[in-house]
Amino acid sequence: VSLARPAAPAAEAIADDSLRGELLAKVKGLARRRAVAPQRPAVTLRPRPALRPMPLLLAIGSSTGRPQALFTLVQGLGKRVPIPVVLTQHMPAAFTPILAAHLTRLGAMPCAEARDGQALEPGRIVLAPGNRHLLVQADGGGLRARLGGRGVEIIGTDIAREQLRRAREGVYTLFEVQRGLPMQFLVRYFRKDGANWRLNDAIRAMVSFREWNLLSDLRGLG
């Protein structure tokens, strides 16, 4: 909006009816324009999405049912996981080193059995050894593995080598498997082997056998 600058001094100019009329008309006009000026569109306030902090750790628990699902998951995670990964797999102690090696061979993240006190590193899988609990301890800015729980070791002993050989082999006759073994367990843990029945490897691996005379000092058994 413009208004011609009056040539006369201000007091005289205001006294000039024509100038005063023009000035008032423009001020009122401006006031009306402001009154009808379209309102600015309302601003929709959206809460800013919360910043999700990166988790410190990826923990995976896996039962005995389907190791294949575990392999698929680890392959799917790839090589670039920016946080440490801990894994517990329900599996006898004799098999967890084999599992760690197999997971490493998948070509995603390297995997190893946990050592007590080791620092957990991003992009590496630490596997709980069989029969052990894997605990994670905050240590300064990082995390450490702690192996806890009470590991249970089952040791079978006999003084007779032939009996130990048979026990290690886990093969039983028809008469033997029917003494004290419910049929559901027979179906679940054994398979037919000719006329005999063979205990599955996972159960056999839970027990170690030693030649031992129980009349001697037992401290060597552990």
Added chain:
Amino acid sequence: MARTCLVVDDSRVVRKVARRILEQHGFTVEEAEDGKAALEACCRNMPGCVLLDWNMPGMNGIEFLKALRQAFGAAGPPVVLCTTENEIAFIEQAIEHGAQEFIMKPFDEDILLGKFSQAGLL
């Protein structure tokens, strides 16, 4: 209270052996030589348990078991199958049709009593 067992087997020798063992341990034993006769016996007087052969002429053990479960459901007696069949598939089939235990022939007294004990019959 007297425990009763229906021994179902087409072999008279097996029935006799089972009867002797079970009677020595307090059972009252009734015998049937096939599934049909066993069903009739159950309808007359329901036994406390059944020791059942698989392979029999006419109605075999599994057919009897199915008919028993269909007719009496959970109210039917516990059944211990006793057979020369010893493949896993047979045992699974016995479990599926509601057998409590499975004895593979030949059996002896320890096995028979052990299986009855596992089935909660002793």
